[in-house]
Amino acid sequence: xxxxxxxxxxxxxxxxxxxxxxxxxxxxxxxxxxxxxxxxxxxxxxxxxxxxxxxxxxxxxxxxxxxxxxxxxxxxxxxxxxxxxxxxxxxxxxxxxxxxxxxxxxxxxxxxxxxxxxxxxxxxxxxxxxxxxxxxxxxxxxxxxxxxxxxxxxxxxxxxxxxxxxxxxxxxxxxxxxxxxxxxxxxxxxxxxxxxxxxxxxxxxxxxxxxxxxxxxxxxxxxxxxxxxxxxxxxxxxxxxxxxxxxxxxxxxxxxxxxx
Amino acid sequence: xxxxxxxxxxxxxxxxxxxxxxxxxxxxxxxxxxxxxxxxxxxxxxxxxxxxxxxxxxxxxxxxxxxxxxxxxxxxxxxxxxxxxxxxxxxxxxxxxxxxxxxxxxxxxxxxxxxxxxxxxxxxxxxxxxxxxxxxxxxxxxxxxxxxxxxxxxxxxxxxxxxxxxxxxxxxxxxxxxxxxxxxxxxxxxxxxxxxxxxxxxxxxxxxxxxxxxxxxxxxxxxxxxxxxxxxxxxxxxxxxxxxxxxxxxxxxxxxxxxxxxxxxxxxxxxxxxxxxxxxxxxxxxxxxxxxxxxxxxxxxxxxxxxxxxxxxxxxxxxxxxxxxxxxxxxxxxxxxxxxxxxxxxxxxxxxxxxxxxxxxxxxxxxxxxxxxxxxxxxxxxxxxxxxxxxxxxxxxxxxxxxxxxxxxxxxxxxxxxxxxxxxxxxxxxxxxxxxxxxxxxxxxxxxxxxxxxxxxxxxxxxxxxxxxxxxxxxxxxxxxxxxxxxxxxxxxxxxxxxxxxxxxxxxxxxxxxxxxxxxxxxxxxxxxxxxxxxxxxxxxxxxxxxxxxxxxxxxx
Numbered sequence: 001x002x003x004x005x006x007x008x009x010x011x012x013x014x015x016x017x018x019x020x021x022x023x024x025x026x027x028x029x030x031x032x033x034x035x036x037x038x039x040x041x042x043x044x045x046x047x048x049x050x051x052x053x054x055x056x057x058x059x060x061x062x063x064x065x066x067x068x069x070x071x072x073x074x075x076x077x078x079x080x081x082x083x084x085x086x087x088x089x090x091x092x093x094x095x096x097x098x099x100x101x102x103x104x105x106x107x108x109x110x111x112x113x114x115x116x117x118x119x120x121x122x123x124x125x126x127x128x129x130x131x132x133x134x135x136x137x138x139x140x141x142x143x144x145x146x147x148x149x150x151x152x153x154x155x156x157x158x159x160x161x162x163x164x165x166x167x168x169x170x171x172x173x174x175x176x177x178x179x180x181x182x183x184x185x186x187x188x189x190x191x192x193x194x195x196x197x198x199x200x201x202x203x204x205x206x207x208x209x210x211x212x213x214x215x216x217x218x219x220x221x222x223x224x225x226x227x228x229x230x231x232x233x234x235x236x237x238x239x240x241x242x243x244x245x246x247x248x249x250x251x252x253x254x255x256x257x258x259x260x
Numbered sequence: 261x262x263x264x265x266x267x268x269x270x271x272x273x274x275x276x277x278x279x280x281x282x283x284x285x286x287x288x289x290x291x292x293x294x295x296x297x298x299x300x301x302x303x304x305x306x307x308x309x310x311x312x313x314x315x316x317x318x319x320x321x322x323x324x325x326x327x328x329x330x331x332x333x334x335x336x337x338x339x340x341x342x343x344x345x346x347x348x349x350x351x352x353x354x355x356x357x358x359x360x361x362x363x364x365x366x367x368x369x370x371x372x373x374x375x376x377x378x379x380x381x382x383x384x385x386x387x388x389x390x391x392x393x394x395x396x397x398x399x400x401x402x403x404x405x406x407x408x409x410x411x412x413x414x415x416x417x418x419x420x421x422x423x424x425x426x427x428x429x430x431x432x433x434x435x436x437x438x439x440x441x442x443x444x445x446x447x448x449x450x451x452x453x454x455x456x457x458x459x460x461x462x463x464x465x466x467x468x469x470x471x472x473x474x475x476x477x478x479x480x481x482x483x484x485x486x487x488x489x490x491x492x493x494x495x496x497x498x499x500x501x502x503x504x505x506x507x508x509x510x511x512x513x514x515x516x517x518x519x520x521x522x523x524x525x526x527x528x529x530x531x532x533x534x535x536x537x538x539x540x541x542x543x544x545x546x547x548x549x550x551x552x553x554x555x556x557x558x559x560x561x562x563x564x565x566x567x568x569x570x571x572x573x574x575x576x577x578x579x580x581x582x583x584x585x586x587x588x589x590x591x592x593x594x595x596x597x598x599x600x601x602x603x604x605x606x607x608x609x610x611x612x613x614x615x616x617x618x619x620x621x622x623x624x625x626x627x628x629x630x631x632x633x634x635x636x637x638x639x640x641x642x643x644x645x646x647x648x649x650x651x652x653x654x655x656x657x658x659x660x661x662x663x664x665x666x667x668x669x670x671x672x673x674x675x676x677x678x679x680x681x682x683x684x685x686x687x688x689x690x691x692x693x694x695x696x697x698x699x700x701x702x703x704x705x706x707x708x709x710x711x712x713x714x715x716x717x718x719x720x721x722x723x724x725x726x727x728x729x730x731x732x733x734x735x736x737x738x739x740x741x742x743x744x745x746x747x748x749x750x751x752x753x754x755x756x757x758x759x760x761x762x763x764x765x766x767x768x769x770x771x772x773x774x775x776x777x778x779x780x781x782x783x784x785x786x787x788x789x790x791x792x793x794x795x796x797x798x799x800x801x802x803x804x805x806x807x808x809x810x811x812x813x814x815x816x817x
Contacts, residue, residue, distance in 0.1 A: 042597050048798035055506060055528050055795070058562045059393040062601050063681050064485050065561070067393055087684060089597060108497050111452070144680065163454065168482060168676055171489060190493050194452030197490070202461025203449060207407045210442040214414065222415040223439065226422075227431045235299060238423040241416060243472045246611060246626075247291040250462070252411060254473075259415035 029095040043070055043085040043096055056100035061086045066172035069142070072096040082140045082174045102173040104184035107191070116199035118157030125188050128155055130181035137175035137185055143168050147175045147185055154192060162189060163196035222259045265687035266594075269649045270695075276619035277656050277693050284621070285664050288611050294624040302631045308641070309634040311584045311733075316554050321783040322776070324578040324716070333551040334582060337570050340789035341777060343510045344533055346770035349524060351513065354537040354768075356504070358384035359759040360752075361523055361538035363509040363568065366394025367484070368724030368744035368751070369544035370491045373501045375752030376542075381759055383501045386525050386536060388508035388545075388563045388794060392492045395546050395561045395725065396744060399484025400604035400677060402476035403745070404738035405441035407463055412473040414438035421739060424470040424628045425704075425732020428581070433730045436711040437739070437746050444745040445477065453490045454479055467609045468737035470628040476738045481604055481675045484741060507534070508567060508794055511773055512541060512575045512720065515766040520575065520719040522768065528794070537768065539759035540719045542751045543568045544744075547703040547725040550796040553585050557600030558700040567792035568726035572707040574776050577715045580728030581705025586735055589614075589632040591699020593654035595685050600699045603678060605629075605737045607657055610674070611665050615656040615693075616644040630734040633698035646695060654697040659689045702740065704731050713751035719758055723751040 023038035030047055037046040044058060059067030068085035075093045085098060107124035114120050122128060128151070137147035146165055153161035166189035175185045213219070229237065242254045254260070263271035297305065306312060317329045320338050360376040362369045365387025373383045385391065406412040417438040422429055445463075449455065456464040456478050465474040479486035495501050507525045513535070515521035522537040545568030549560025558564070573579065590603040608614065608625035616622050616639050623635045636655050639645060645653035662670045671690035672679050682689045705728030713721045724744045731739060780787070797804070 040597065045597075045798070049800055051799045051803035053795065053797050053799060054562070056389075059389060060395075060398045060561045062398055062559070062598075064482065064677060065393055065397045067390060087681065089685075106496065111494060111497060167454070167480065167486075168680070170485065190489060193454055193486075194490060194493065197452035197454040198450055199452075201454065201457060202459070204407065204446075204455070204457065204461050204463045206409065206462060207442060207446050207449065210407050210409050211446050213409060214439055214442055219414045219439065222413070223418060223435050226415065226418050227435055231427045234419075234422055234427050238419050238427075239299065241419055241472045244411065244467070244474055245291050246293070246467060246609075247288075248474075250458075254411055260409060260411070260413050 026090065026092045028090050028093070031097050032095065037090060039090065041090055043083065043088050043090055044068060046090045047085070057085065057098040063087045064170055066170035067100065069099045069172040069174045069177070070096055071099060082142060084142045084172065087142065099173065099177055102177050104173055104176045104187060106184060106187040109191070111194060114195060114199070116159060116195050118159060121154060121159065121188070121191060121195070124191065127181065127183055128188060131155065131183060132180055134180050136178040136180065140174045140178040142172065142174060143170060145169060150189060151183065151185055154188060159192045159195050160200055162192040166193065262686070264692035265685070266692060267649060273617060273646050274692060276617070277615055277658055280615070280619040281658065281661065284613050284658070285661055288661070288665055294621050296624050297627060297631065302627070305631055305634045305638060307634070308638040309630050310554050310556070310587060311630070313554070317583070321785060322779040323573050324576050328579060328582070330579070330582045331553045331585060333553045334548070334566065334569065336789060337551070337566055337791040337793065338573055339780065339785050340787060340791035341780065342773050343526065343790045343792070344524065346773040349533065349535070349770055351535060351768040351770065353535070354522070355534040356384055356525070356536040358382050358502070358536070358538045360384070360540050360542065360755045361386065361536050362542045362544060363523060363571070364394070364544035364546060365389070365391045365503070365505070366544065366546050366724065366744070367396030367488050367491065367741070368748040369542070370488070370495050371745055371748030372542050372544060372723055372752035372755070373495055374491060374498070375749045376756040377498050377500045379753055379756035381500070381756040384536060384538065385501065385503045386507045386509055386523065387503065387505055388528070388567070390505050391495075391503045392488050393561060393563060394488070395564060396484050396741070397488045398559065398561060398602065399741050400481045400602060401468065401606045402466070402478035402483050402738045403445065403487070403741035404468065404471070404475050404736070405445045405477060405742060406438065406473070406475050407442050407445060407477070408465070412475055414441070416472055417441065417475065420471050420736060421730070422732070424734050424736035426734060427732070429732030430729035432711040436750070437730060437742060440746045441742050444742060444749065447749070448487060448490070448745065451490050451494055453487055456480060466606065467626055468605055469608070469626045469632060470736045476606070476609065478606065481606060481677045487741060487745075508792070509571060510792060511770060512571050513768050513770060514575060514772055515764070515768055517764045517766050518718065519763060520717055521766070524770070526794070535768070539763035540721065540755040542721045542723060542755050543572055543707065543726055544723045544748065544751070545726050549700045553700055556587065556700040557591060559588055559591060559600060559602035560700070562795065565793050565796060566703070567794060568722070569706060570792045572715065572720070572722065572726070575717050575720065575772050577707045577717060577720065579705065580708040581731070581733060582728060584704045584733040585700065586629055586702035586704050587633040587698035588701035589629055589636055589698050590657055590696040592694065593652050593697045594648045594695045595687070596650065597685060598681060601681070602699065602701065603657060603694055603696055604675070607659055607662065607675065610662050612661050613658045615658055617646045618644065628734055628736060636698055640697070648695070652697070654695040656693045657696050658693045660691055660693065663690050702735055704728070704733060704735055712754055713747055714754065719763060721751040721755045723747040
């Protein structure tokens with residue numbers, strides 16, 4: 001058998017194949033309306049199975065963009081829960097509603113004029129101090145971020161801690177939707193992270209050196225040489241290049257220093 | 261019952277991985293690696309890559325790249341009609357006006373907006389979903405730049421990019437990338453992007469597939485998210501950048517001088533088509549994973565439907581390198597809820613082994629992506645793949661090794677994004693391996709441009725995944741994020757200059773769309789397909805069959 005004939009992809013999943021799998025249907029209430037969907041699907045896929053074609057409320061489908069914030073409640077339970085529709089698996093009889101947009105307050109600022117003084121954050125977001133430490137934000141976070149702790153850190157002027165705690169924030173806005181004090185936590189954290197990244201974290205000196213070397217034309221000759229090579233010469237240079245070992249430490253240096 | 265969070269079905273398979281783990285860890289500690297393939301061996305293995313499947317593609321019968329053989333899914337979009345009847349569109353008035361119109365709302369678009377604005381332009385971003393909803397936000401692994409002069413330089417970065425792309429890449433574009441990469445990184449640092457660093461500020465870096473130096477810089481495993489949310493935040497601070505969300509472009513508009521002079525936008529929520537007039541346009545619409553080329557699952561964002569390719573092709577921009585599509589080697593096969601999702605290459609870069617059903621290594625983990633993917637496919641075709649309960653197959657990525665090699669907690673801290681996704685599904689990937697198979701990931705090629713982001717049509721600039729040339733036939737990890745920064749900046753600057761110095765006033769036209777329709781008819785293509793499709797439709801066939809609306813049902817006030 002030729003390679004071509006053999007070249008079918010064993011992990012391909014077509015719609016047809018999916019249909020053949022035996023599935024158990026469970027009821028879910030999408031914005032109050034009952035549909036039957038296969039168990040094991042995410043809320044997002046269940047809504048599409050029902051026939052929804054998303055315009056809002058759907059983004060990366062991988063839990064990193066924050067487009068699909070969803071609230072849900074299970075039967076017999078007063079408690080409102082939150083999730084990302086692309087991440088949460090449907091449960092029998094759950095009621096789901098999406099929050100594709102939330103009109104949160106965001107301060108405008110000139111970043112170049114900001115320092116790392118906590119007072120700048122207080123000035124831009126005075127409502128920070130309306131936090132009553134109820135912890136509803138933390139409970140609402142689908143990323144498991146300690147939202148209230150990060151807000152407390154910010155109140156104490158600890159920008160570094162707020163940036164660190166909020167690093168995996170996907171800005172879905174669910175915290176804000178539940179906040180008694182009407183804080184837009186995710187915008188505050190964004191400000192904190194930028195201040196931390198640009199004003200608190202040490203700058204990379206070697207990066208600045210490299211930029212200077214490039215600007216001074218240090219690599220022009222080597223690059224021109226590469227651009228002038230035909231495919232065979234390029235292949236040779238490629239195969240001869242020295243490969244830094246994976247296990248090498250930060251102090252590793254190549255033997256061939258001609259093109260550094 | 262389950263074993264490490266996996267159904268019992270997997271227990272004997274996982275035990276094979278655990279049995280060989282101690283010896284494999286020892287080898288890693290000694291720096292012993294599975295040998296890399298020679299260039300000749302790579303060519304042999306690539307026969308297993310989906311790009312090499314002739315029945316997967318056909319010739320385009322119209323347009324600037326007529327005769328070019330590319331995937332059916334792309335040809336279907338190019339051999340399709342406009343969403344509108346061009347005769348019905350009134351161009352005598354416009355709804356929006358800007359110096360620079362940017363189509364797309366991801367990293368390349370936003371970065372281009374920042375630089376165009378800094379060059380004095382009034383900028384309008386028109387995007388299909390929310391600002392920032394794009395593949396950029398999903399890039400986990402890192403961003404490549406030669407930043408450490410004592411061991412790396414643009415010379416080596418250039419060679420690596422070329423080797424990954426099979427030496428077919430556009431030399432000028434590659435040279436521009438590697439030269440400007442360090443400054444692009446410094447610019448991001450000044451905007452407040454939090455790179456993973458040593459306490460003294462030195463950038464952490466690691467290998468990626470096909471790199472000869474550790475130059476993959478990163479922000480934990482959320483590099484794209486961190487870059488995207490930072491540049492978007494900056495764009496929101498600039499009064500001269502306006503953003504129209506849920507308003508994709510469906511056609512470019514030319515003027516009587518043959519320059520691009522705007523776009524026809526579609527308000528997806530009201531159904532209106534609106535005219536945006538501009539003195540220069542940047543297309544930065546990203547990729548095409550949602551076309552599911554050859555039936556593959558994808559890692560891509562919901563909006564990745566090749567809109568920019570359709571728009572650019574209709575105004576006469578040729579295609580480059582569209583015959584290759586990137587399949588990321590490590591997409592999730594199980595659990596099915598997250599099927600097709602990306603597991604960053606950094607797991608392999610940090611030393612996690614790839615294993616077959618016998619718990620054996622069969623490939624070096626850092627081959628270029630196309631070679632690595634093709635090798636996985638071969639291993640599974642040879643019967644050495646790990647089966648799943650629903651009849652799929654994959655290979656293991658032994659993530660728990662990282663905790664052993666780099667210290668307890670490594671997976672949980674360095675790969676926090678992915679760890680959480682699995683944790684929600686009951687699997688702790690610092691203790692259990694992950695099952696993976698190649699997944700549709702990146703559009704290597706696209707609209708042809710040059711190192712200045714110029715296209716065949718004056719006034720039209722392109723940046724990011726929609727372009728073709730930088731990555732040749734195969735992109736390396738970490739070069740797409742650098743692509744959007746370097747070329748987003750170049751496109752932004754050049755579009756602003758064009759708007760100021762070269763754009764001429766003149767009547768607007770959609771004649772090119774009529775000509776394109778004429779070409780379709782001449783080629784005998786009778787179709788009711790329209791493009792761009794804007795969004796995929798995942799409703800099941802039973803639902804689609806019952807969607808029987810014949811026309812808009814209008815109501816009067």
